[in-house]
Amino acid sequence: MTVTAIKPDGSRELLGEDALQELREHLRGAVVAPEGVDTATEPRVAWNAMHPERPSISTRCTGTADVVDAVGFAREHGLLVGVRGGGHSVAGLSSVGEGMLIDLSLMRGVQVDPERRLAHVQGGALLGDVDRETQAFGLATPLGRVSETGVAGLTLGGGYGNLNAMYGLACDNLVEAQVVTADGRVVTASADQHPDLLWALRGGGGNFGVVTSFTFRLHPVGPTVAFVGTLYPLEEMARIERAWRDYALDAPREVTSFIVSMTFPAAPGMPEVIHDRPVAIVGAVHCGDVDEGMATLQPLRELGSPLFDMSQPMPYTAVQSAFDPFFPRQTLRAYWKSQYLDELPDEAIDALAARAADRPGPMSLVNTFHLGGAVHDVGPEDAAFAERSSPWMVSFDSMWGDASDDAAAIAWTRSAWQEMTRWGNGTPFLNFTGRSEEPLEAGVDSAFGRNLRRLAGIKAVYDPDNFFRLNNNVLPRP
Numbered sequence: 001m002t003v004t005a006i007k008p009d010g011s012r013e014l015l016g017e018d019a020l021q022e023l024r025e026h027l028r029g030a031v032v033a034p035e036g037v038d039t040a041t042e043p044r045v046a047w048n049a050m051h052p053e054r055p056s057i058s059t060r061c062t063g064t065a066d067v068v069d070a071v072g073f074a075r076e077h078g079l080l081v082g083v084r085g086g087g088h089s090v091a092g093l094s095s096v097g098e099g100m101l102i103d104l105s106l107m108r109g110v111q112v113d114p115e116r117r118l119a120h121v122q123g124g125a126l127l128g129d130v131d132r133e134t135q136a137f138g139l140a141t142p143l144g145r146v147s148e149t150g151v152a153g154l155t156l157g158g159g160y161g162n163l164n165a166m167y168g169l170a171c172d173n174l175v176e177a178q179v180v181t182a183d184g185r186v187v188t189a190s191a192d193q194h195p196d197l198l199w200a201l202r203g204g205g206g207n208f209g210v211v212t213s214f215t216f217r218l219h220p221v222g223p224t225v226a227f228v229g230t231l232y233p234l235e236e237m238a239r240i241e242r243a244w245r246d247y248a249l250d251a252p253r254e255v256t257s258f259i260v261s262m263t264f265p266a267a268p269g270m271p272e273v274i275h276d277r278p279v280a281i282v283g284a285v286h287c288g289d290v291d292e293g294m295a296t297l298q299p300l301r302e303l304g305s306p307l308f309d310m311s312q313p314m315p316y317t318a319v320q321s322a323f324d325p326f327f328p329r330q331t332l333r334a335y336w337k338s339q340y341l342d343e344l345p346d347e348a349i350d351a352l353a354a355r356a357a358d359r360p361g362p363m364s365l366v367n368t369f370h371l372g373g374a375v376h377d378v379g380p381e382d383a384a385f386a387e388r389s390s391p392w393m394v395s396f397d398s399m400w401g402d403a404s405d406d407a408a409a410i411a412w413t414r415s416a417w418q419e420m421t422r423w424g425n426g427t428p429f430l431n432f433t434g435r436s437e438e439p440l441e442a443g444v445d446s447a448f449g450r451n452l453r454r455l456a457g458i459k460a461v462y463d464p465d466n467f468f469r470l471n472n473n474v475l476p477r478p
């Protein structure tokens with residue numbers, strides 16, 4: 001059997017049976033060539049249905065040694081390489097058509113050290129894997145809001161979730177990482193070893209190598225937390241969002257909250273009152289004492305006349321997976337665009353409410369997230385993740401089912417984003433961006449700001465040939 005795979009310059013490399021057999025003999029995990037790839041059984045297909053690209057060769061690694069061999073093979077043959085953690089990149093950055101995929105889906109191990117309050121997490125773990133293991137000890141680290149998302153991409157891109165105000169971003173809690181660099185070395189990044197690399201991994205994306213293990217700081221959380229999920233009629237969104245804004249600005253650090261517009265399907269298990277009904281959901285978590293938390297969050301349940309209220313003390317793991325059913329893999333086509341706002345004036349809220357009423361499909365979301373507390377305790381140059389002062393982030397998450405709607409949905413998202421630049425600073429959150437035709441539109445320069453130069457220097461040290469380029473790419477500059 002021979003396989004043709006693409007190189008970064010677009011030319012092709014013919015891989016004969018000998019080469020593939022040699023790789024198979026080295027790897028403990030499977031080496032899958034195109035005819036062996038079956039979407040139904042593939043462990044982790046990409047989430048965004050706009051990115052069904054198939055690699056020519058996929059290496060399902062079982063550990064760091066497999067990753068070293070996979071990197072070595074790709075280097076030897078000059079192949080274009082993609083790295084897949086959870087596969088949730090909205091921009092499809094872990095999809096590599098006709099190249100070689102380093103698939104980490106079998107590397108989901110999580111080990112908790114309760115004494116030192118640390119979790120060691122393999123590079124292909126999903127958020128739910130970490131929450132499940134850490135909660136066994138009454139501990140948690142800040143991650144995102146959909147449990148099927150990959151720890152790797154989320155952390156390397158920053159990582160917003162329900163514990164931000166109290167404990168910071170996911171990347172702020174990263175204390176050590178094991179990385180396979182472009183030359184196949186295994187490097188530990190920590191405060192003592194390669195601290196420049198640790199700084200870069202804290203928000204700088206997948207630019208610097210394959211992270212095979214993350215070590216996170218843990219905090220006492222749960223097992224039950226106070227949760228608010230109150231659904232108001234979308235027509236009231238402008239008024240509800242004003243009241244939520246005023247609440248959020250004065251809320252204690254235990255509270256992290258957001259507001260999102262969406263339309264629930266008429267599915268069994270969903271209360272009839274919200275079937276196919278556009279709603280504005282006020283969502284919040286208080287991660288301290290549960291009774292005190294429910295009392296503190298109570299005003300969010302009384303911002304208007306709720307259609308339905310899911311608020312209650314809830315197991316932390318249930319909160320963390322509450323939105324999972326609405327985000328299945330390879331089902332929705334998606335294009336997202338976000339930006340930060342230093343203020344959220346009434347006019348901006350009116351514009352958001354108008355856009356929420358005019359979404360390109362029922363599954364499309366208009367989100368406003370409140371940011372602050374521990375996220376802003378970190379200085380803009382203390383970690384690669386530079387945005388440390390804006391209290392608001394808005395995100396237009398367009399999701400639809402039919403390819404014939406691609407152009408209209410993308411145009412809508414761009415126009416809504418453009419309108420927000422009146423109040424926003426134009427800086428995007430790179431984890432919430434769709435793939436763009438123009439590299440500059442992704443916003444890498446703007447997202448990293450003054451940190452870009454330092455990141456480019458670190459990239460030059462660890463990946464001078466830009467071997468890892470399918471990411472929010474930083475070009476190496478010594």
Ligand SMILES: Cc1cc2nc3c(=O)[nH]c(=O)nc-3n(C[C@H](O)[C@H](O)[C@H](O)COP(=O)(O)OP(=O)(O)OC[C@H]3O[C@@H](n4cnc5c(N)ncnc54)[C@H](O)[C@@H]3O)c2cc1C
Pocket residue numbers: 047082083084085086087088089090092093094104123124143144145146148149150151152153154155156157158159160161205206207209210211212327431432470471472
């Ligand atoms: C439904 C949904 C919900 C989301 N919710 C949140 C949220 O609440 N908070 C938030 O901050 N973000 C959220 N995101 C965004 C998400 O964090 C990013 O899309 C992130 O990139 C996903 O990580 P992943 O490992 O699943 O992605 P992948 O598609 O596997 O990879 C994304 C990027 O990271 C690189 N990468 C992956 N694994 C590694 C590794 N081990 N080492 C080095 N590079 C690697 C890839 O090459 C690629 O460039 C959400 C996305 C979706 C689709």
